Structure formats: structure tokens, C-alpha cells
Amino acid sequence: MKKFKVLSCAIATTLCLTMAPTAFAGTATKALSVNTDPSDWDRPNAGNFVASYSAGDNYIYTALEGIYWSPAQIDNYEKAYGRYLTLDLKEDGTTHSLNGYSATTTLPDPKFDFEDDQEDESSTTPGYGRNEEVEVVSRGALSDWTRYNYTANFRILNSSANPYLITYASQSIPPLYPGGDYNNVPGVNTTGPALQGEYFNNFKTSNVSSSNSTKAAKTVGILSNKVEVDTHSKSKKAKVSKAYDDITNRKQLEDYKKKHRDLLDKKTSKKDNRNQKVKEEFTVTFNTPVTAKKIKETISKHNLKASVIYARGINNLGERVTIATTELTDESLNKIINSKDYSFKGFIEIEGEGSVADLNNVQNDAEVYAVETADTESTEHDIRPMGLSWKLEELNK
Known part of the structure; x- marks a missing residue:
């Protein structure tokens, strides 16, 4: 089982390779x-x-x-x-x-x-x-x-x-x-x-x-890469995560977002006050790419333990580049922002862990599109928060 990791804010990092003059x-x-x-x-x-x-x-x-x-x-x-x-x-x-x-x-x-x-x-x-x-x-x-x-x-x-x-x-x-x-x-x-x-x-x-x-x-x-495939089948690709994979239009995306908002509201409104302190795995998706300052403010203000930060870039071929980092130093974020491998657009998602009470406050932020948490009670939702930035970008075109 994967152990939860918290973003390191104490170690400087470099995201993309920069070949500076060196001894070798x-x-x-x-x-x-x-x-x-x-x-x-x-x-x-x-x-x-x-x-x-x-x-x-x-x-x-x-x-x-x-x-x-x-x-x-x-x-x-x-x-x-x-x-x-x-x-x-x-x-x-x-x-x-x-x-x-x-x-x-x-x-x-x-x-x-x-x-x-x-x-x-x-x-x-x-x-x-x-x-x-x-x-x-x-x-x-x-x-x-x-x-x-x-x-x-x-x-x-x-x-x-x-x-x-x-x-x-x-x-x-x-x-x-x-x-x-x-x-x-x-x-x-x-x-x-x-x-x-x-x-x-x-x-x-x-x-x-x-x-x-x-x-x-x-x-x-690793998993077997010799899975038998019926090459005569005319069926579409099997749904891996049905609730997420079924999203093909903006209404479906909004419905998916609402289901997760209702799920978080339900967790927050339980009578047992101790429940609001329960830590939940989450993914925060922003409406549009945001600054490093906004990422840090969101994490600090809402007591979040961030494990991975996602960012968006566009390379010289016009392709979307998805960037991820587990470190949150100024140097790390600046390397992402100033990389010559792509044109930096902003930070798009935060993955991590937080209390249901704090996450409920996060989803009321005007710059946040959605907050997903794990749903262990229904097969209609995803057990792992999926992150919605790619779907949001596709449907905003």
C-alpha cells in the first residue's frame, strides 16, 4: 500500500534538466x-x-x-x-x-x-x-x-x-x-x-x-502486459472508472462536481463533531491555472497536507504538458515557472490530505472549481479523487 507523502518545503529542487557548464x-x-x-x-x-x-x-x-x-x-x-x-x-x-x-x-x-x-x-x-x-x-x-x-x-x-x-x-x-x-x-x-x-x-x-x-x-x-484481448470485438473501451470516464460534456462534469460537493457536505454535516476533524484524501481543481502564491495560500489557510502539486504548460508544438512535483520550495516552483521546455500557464491541482471541515471551506473559494474526496459508500463515485483539470480544459475549448 502506498504511504501518504507530504510535500517537502525544506529542500530546494530543480524540476527540469538544465545543462549548465560543469566538470563533467x-x-x-x-x-x-x-x-x-x-x-x-x-x-x-x-x-x-x-x-x-x-x-x-x-x-x-x-x-x-x-x-x-x-x-x-x-x-x-x-x-x-x-x-x-x-x-x-x-x-x-x-x-x-x-x-x-x-x-x-x-x-x-x-x-x-x-x-x-x-x-x-x-x-x-x-x-x-x-x-x-x-x-x-x-x-x-x-x-x-x-x-x-x-x-x-x-x-x-x-x-x-x-x-x-x-x-x-x-x-x-x-x-x-x-x-x-x-x-x-x-x-x-x-x-x-x-x-x-x-x-x-x-x-x-x-x-x-x-x-x-x-x-x-x-x-x-508489474501487472501482466499479456492480457488476452478479443481482436474481433467491436465494443468500446471498458470503463475503468465509470463516473469519471463517462464525462463527455459540461453538464456531466457539473453533475460529477455536484455529487462530490454533496458528498463533502454530507461528511461535514454529520452530528458527531469529531467527524469534521477526520482526515480525507482529496484533490482540489482550480477554475483556471493559478499562481504559486495562491497554491501556498490555499495550503496554509486551510491546514492542508499537500502531497503532489500539478501545473500546466504548453510546449513549442502546442501540446499540453502536465507537470507534477512533490516539493514546494520557492526554488522548486520557480524552476517549474521558468522552464524553457514549455510556456508556463499556472498551477492547476493540489492532491493531499485535509479535514472535512477545512476541505468544505476550500470548496467555497471562488477560484476553486471542485474538491473531490474519496467515496467509500457508493459505487457511483470514485474511490480515489480523480482531479478534473483535464476534463475542464477539454470542455472549455
Whole structure:
């Protein structure tokens, strides 16, 4: 089970890689093996795995660049049995030397998980106080042959270690209980091959470029990417999270928003005053992108424990870039705002934990579009707050 993380306000961070003059720098660029099996729809048809480091920096930049899927893969994806496309960038092994803290992607309608769930071989306690894995789940429809990017930054916690940076694809469903992960499927413990990978020491001081990696052939514990698909089916993509996925027009979005407002009102109005102090997992979506000042004010004024902050950018191709960070320092936010990888538009969502009383006050803020909390009593709502910024942007076009 994923442990709740609180945004760090004490550690300075850099969101996107900036290659300043340094004593040395290195990059590993490795082509993904071409996927010729259209039923294996979660694995990209092709693309590159990239990992970079510059001396003096305290982080490693990783990415899947120019990844794409064929029409046949997308056709099978649309017929899949209630699964979302999922990609991971992570530290493989047990060096416990990296901490993922920021990510970006051009994938449609993404959500990120910064996961602290690796177990030491000699321990039964998961997690070491850092996120060894950064995961993105794409909830939107992919376009044929369109090239997508996904990046993740990892802070170096142990400079003498030699972690293996690895990436893989899988299929996910939403959490089945509050606080769970998208790929948490009870009873499933299968493996699939990694897409690519490289040891830190191999690119720490020099460039590495190849199409093969012996280590990358290693299997890792993920959901099976060999789900049987009926290629003759004419049905639409199965609903993964019906209440959210069914939203296709503004009225449906407003109805969904109202259901969650009514849910929060119900939790707040219970006679037991202790209930108002109960902590709830939440997602706050703003009407339009807001400033860093507004984000900080919302968190401070309403006593929120923020775990992930989302932002919006537009790249030079006119594509939406979704940015996520687990840190809230001025330097971190300024790096997001001033990145040259996109034109920054503002901050769009806050994920975290807060009391029902405080969250009820948040939803009365004129700049807030919606506050979602987990609904454990009805199958009509989502157990995990979904975040509505992508839907709101789509329907405001």
C-alpha cells in the first residue's frame, strides 16, 4: 500500500534538466526494442530511454522520449478489459539511493504516483522514506503514431551508490480502496520485461548510446502486459472508472462536481463533531491555472497536507504538458515557472490530505472549481479523487 507523502518545503529542487557548464556530464540514450505485437498494447511501438547527469547536480534526469503506439495497438487498447496505460521510471534494486520528486508528460489526462514501496530483501517493511519509482497513468485516448514524452527527476541520496535506472510499461486499474495505487490489483503478482535501463556509473561521466541492454531484459514485478484481448470485438473501451470516464460534456462534469460537493457536505454535516476533524484524501481543481502564491495560500489557510502539486504548460508544438512535483520550495516552483521546455500557464491541482471541515471551506473559494474526496459508500463515485483539470480544459475549448 502506498504511504501518504507530504510535500517537502525544506529542500530546494530543480524540476527540469538544465545543462549548465560543469566538470563533467553524461547521458545514456537507448532505443526501446521495437514492439511488433499489437496485442501487447501497453508497450510503446518504439522510442528512446534517456538518463542524464551533470556534475554538481544532486539529481538524475530520466525520460521516455518520442514514444508512440501503432493504430493496431491503440485499437486493442480501446478494447482492453478496463485498464489504463501505465509507464514507470524507477530505481531498480535495493541501493535505496534515489528519491523521485518531479515529473512531466505530454500523455493525455495523466496522473502521477510517486511511490515509496520498495522492500529490502531482508525486511518485511516497505519503504525507506523516499520514492524509488515515479509512475504515470494516462487516462485519455492515445492518437495513432503521435510521439509522447515522459520525464522524471530523482534526487541522489547516496553519491557512492550505483543505482540501475529502469523503465517499463504496464496496465492499471484505479485503486480499490482509499490510499491505494492505480496498479494495485489484489491477487495479481505477475511479471513483464523492462523496456530499457542503464547503470548510473556507466553514464555518470560519459555518454552511452546503444539499442540493447542485458540488464533491461530482466523481469520486474508489474501487472501482466499479456492480457488476452478479443481482436474481433467491436465494443468500446471498458470503463475503468465509470463516473469519471463517462464525462463527455459540461453538464456531466457539473453533475460529477455536484455529487462530490454533496458528498463533502454530507461528511461535514454529520452530528458527531469529531467527524469534521477526520482526515480525507482529496484533490482540489482550480477554475483556471493559478499562481504559486495562491497554491501556498490555499495550503496554509486551510491546514492542508499537500502531497503532489500539478501545473500546466504548453510546449513549442502546442501540446499540453502536465507537470507534477512533490516539493514546494520557492526554488522548486520557480524552476517549474521558468522552464524553457514549455510556456508556463499556472498551477492547476493540489492532491493531499485535509479535514472535512477545512476541505468544505476550500470548496467555497471562488477560484476553486471542485474538491473531490474519496467515496467509500457508493459505487457511483470514485474511490480515489480523480482531479478534473483535464476534463475542464477539454470542455472549455
